[in-house]
Amino acid sequence: MAHHKISVTVNGSVESVDVPSNMTLLTMLREKLGLTGTKNGCTAGECGACTVFLNGEPVNSCLVLAVECDGAEVRTVESLARNGQLDPIQQSVIDHNAVQCGFCTPGVLISARALLDRNPDPTEEEIRDALVGNLCRCTGYIRILDAVKDAARVGAAPGTGGSR
Amino acid sequence: MKNVDMQMHVRGTSQFVDDLAAPAGCLHAALVTSRVARGRIRSLDLAEVLAAPGVVAVYTHRDVPGLNEVGHVLRDQPLLAVDQVEYIGQPLALVVAESHQAAWQAAALGRADIEELPAVLDPREALAQGMIHGQKRILVSGDPDAAFQTCRHVVQGRLASGPQEHFYFETQRALAVPTEHDTIKVHASTQSPGAFHRHLAEVLGLPMHKVELDIRRLGGAFGGKESTAVWVVAPALAAFLLKRPVKLVLPRNHDIATSGKRHPYEYDYRIGLDEEGQILAYEVDLYQHAGACADISLAVLGRSFLHASGAYRIPNIRVRAVSCRTNIPPNNAFRGFGVPQGTFAIEAAVTHAAEVLGVPAAQLKRKNLAGDGDVLPFGMVLENTNSGRCWETLDARVDLAARHAAVAEYNRTHTDSKRGLAVVPVCFGISFAQTALNxxxxxxxxxxxxxxxxxxxxxxxxxxxxxxxxxxxxxxxxxxxxxxxxxxxxxxxxxxxxxxxxxxxxxxxxxxxxxxxxxxxxxxxxxxxxxxxxxxxxxxxxxxxxxxxxxxxxxxxxxxxxxxxxxxxxxxxxxxxxxTPNLHLDPKTERGRPFAYYSCGTSLTEVWLDCVRGTYRLESVEVVHDVGRSLSEVIDRGQVAGGVMQGIGWSTVEQLRYAPDGRVLTGANAYKIPDLKSLAPHFAVTLLENSQNPNAVCNSKAVGEPPLIHGLGAWFAILDALRSVRRDKDLPSLPLTPEKVFMYLHG
Missing domain, CATH: 3.30.365.10 (Aldehyde oxidase/xanthine dehydrogenase, molybdopterin binding domain)
Structure with a gap:
């Protein structure tokens, strides 16, 4: 298997990583960079647990090859809190108790953050559209929906979280 | 109070087994599995596996130092196959390699020369061939034969409910680390510390004090990590033999294809009522599609059996239950543990009877609802159920009569679309039916x-x-x-x-x-x-x-x-x-008090059906459930909501398909669990007020499984809409996927 030296900015820091051609972004994050917050739920792009930002867009990192990320900017769940302060969407998920086992949570947070970044005032239908690819087997979704609605309602600009 | 792990979960810092820092020199395990559903093994060819890049070792049953056995209840499940295979996906050999990917790629190269035998994939056929696990169970209370003679109405039918994949987000996995004095420490994703500890020690041939099993948290389980120890024992075996840390993480599609499911059942039912709609007699045969090994199936069957009367008072009853041995992966526990199936049959029977009597099903259900003082078929007297109070609370919230009238009016004035509703009462015994486990x-x-x-x-x-x-x-x-x-x-x-x-x-x-x-x-x-x-x-x-x-x-x-x-x-x-005090069940007479108390609730589910396309959407789900004096309302409400949604998934979209040879066809891309769009626009959970329960800690009541049964409301609400279109067909099977709905309407 051919290996490639890539340079990728992950959560703000530039990383030089040696990756085999067939390694996914997900595996690179978890195994090469030790960022285990991003979870592997299905390796098939179905569940959304591995969602991360790639150049500002939410992607299933199990469907992206690491070599495709040469020169790219990646952000994971570990980057949502700034200086220890939770992002408003993280705080809202806690406020609404929208977590049970926690395995889907990182992906849900990234998809929700991505939605609020491009549409700070989404309708319920828009929230459902944006998060339909993030499955959750525990909660039954109602609290996830409420958490995203509420984060939008309080004006969820990143970096203002943790105050409520 | 909030879930104590929530802060870590949202920061991505909580650790599941695969998030633990891998110890130095950690290897990865994978399994070579059978591609044949039933046959005699002539030989295994593992040369290519061993020669594959990164492979360190390959083991078969001959390498097991202790007992090559992981049967949870009966000793019928070898860790690695010896001379026969009973299902596609059965482990034949254990591969250890330098990486997860190398291990699974190598495992795919394993070949087995197997003399194929005809596989049995139908539970009734298995029964006809005498392929069953354990014994048939029969429970008789009152005199059903005499009672049926006196019934004004007798209704009978056949039913089936399908399997359900757990789809816990964290697949099966474990990390085993050899420690000094030939001891071993295993970090595993399992619900069964005691039983898996024993399986580990038995397979390794060690006394249990040389094995330490540590469990931090699971990324979901729902019963699927209770009884099947293969994926925890296998990496421990490799670690023990190689004296190196070994991890096994089951790939999702391998997990779906080879792990147990909620048991599919088939049912024959007959119900008899008097003029006023009082249930006088009920008879049901439960055919459990158990799979190749007994696993925990007999316990699941026992619970279906003990819950055959559902939430109703039935003076004369006969229940026959049998666990059919078929050539699919052994099915196992899934939230509800047989109760959803037992409940499905009686709910269908009552609904069918209501149709024949020409009254709303809810009317029959309320009339026959079991409550305090009623005696269950196995002799237990119900107390502190709050079943009637749950029903009345729901009625006060939603006005059942008005809801019925609204649906009837809609259906009278619409032909291309219909609405349907269902009220589902839940009555769920709490305790392990196996007294020793309590x-x-x-x-x-x-x-x-x-x-x-x-x-x-x-x-x-x-x-x-x-x-x-x-x-x-x-x-x-x-x-x-x-x-x-x-x-x-x-x-x-x-x-x-x-x-x-x-x-x-x-x-x-x-x-x-x-x-x-x-x-x-x-x-x-x-x-x-x-x-x-x-x-x-x-x-x-x-x-x-x-x-x-x-x-x-x-x-x-x-x-x-x-x-x-x-x-x-x-x-x-x-x-x-x-x-837990005062629990007993006599297996000979099928009489006793196996449960400490009952968990009850009632729900209303409403759906809208597109009669042209066969699609539907849930409009409203209203649940009232009794959790006693809740230890944590926040947690209990979450358990109710999540359980209901899993039940809705089982009832509607979750369909696992097998090929004619017994292979599971539906991987992660084809097996659908509910998503955010499955959530009804109105979804409300009410915890019953002023409830006390002297039979559990701090007056609380258990909440994990019972609410799942409310999810059956989706199936019955869709059925209600379908039956308003046509009744010249038998009841469809569960789940009611849009495809099945379409075929019911137009087929």
């Missing part, structure tokens, strides 16, 4: 700085049991919850623990924790009395971390009390044990 231990340590550490046999899998245990400990000791930490579930701290299942995790382990804390409190109160120069410990209490004397606060605070007590040589560690 036990738990807890170890509570108080440290000299005043911090408290609790260990129990309970496994945290997202259901919030650790938070409940933390609350019980804090409340009992009279201190703030943040002084208490619930430690990992570890077989060296709490041995021989029952699985965290049957909704009993908090009931059993919470009670053991309470007892241990009460024991410590007794010692501390006695000491505090002496310390304060007061002889009567009865006058001493601890509230909010302050010692009170005769109800008044003193200067003595918790951390000072604890430090002084330790210095005065008071034992600050306590182990306690709880065994």
């Amino acid at each position: 036990q738990a231990g807890a170890l509570v340590n108080i440290f000299v700085d005043g911090s408290v550490e609790v260990s129990t046999g309970a496994v945290e899998m997202g259901q919030g049991v650790n938070t409940k245990i933390q609350l019980v400990a804090a409340r009992t000791l009279g201190i703030a919850p943040d002084r208490v930490r619930v430690h990992t579930t570890n077989t060296s701290r709490v041995p021989n623990a029952s699985p965290t299942s049957a909704s009993t995790g908090a009931d059993l382990n919470g009670m053991a924790t309470k007892y241990a804390c009460e024991d410590l409190l007794t010692r501390l109160r006695r000491f505090a009395g002496q310390h304060l120069g007061h002889d009567d410990p009865e006058q001493i209490t601890i509230r909010e971390g302050v010692v009170h004397l005769a109800g008044k606060p003193t200067e003595l605070r918790w951390e000072k009390l604890v430090a002084a007590a330790q210095w005065a040589r008071v034992d600050l560690s306590s182990h306690a044990f709880y065994a």
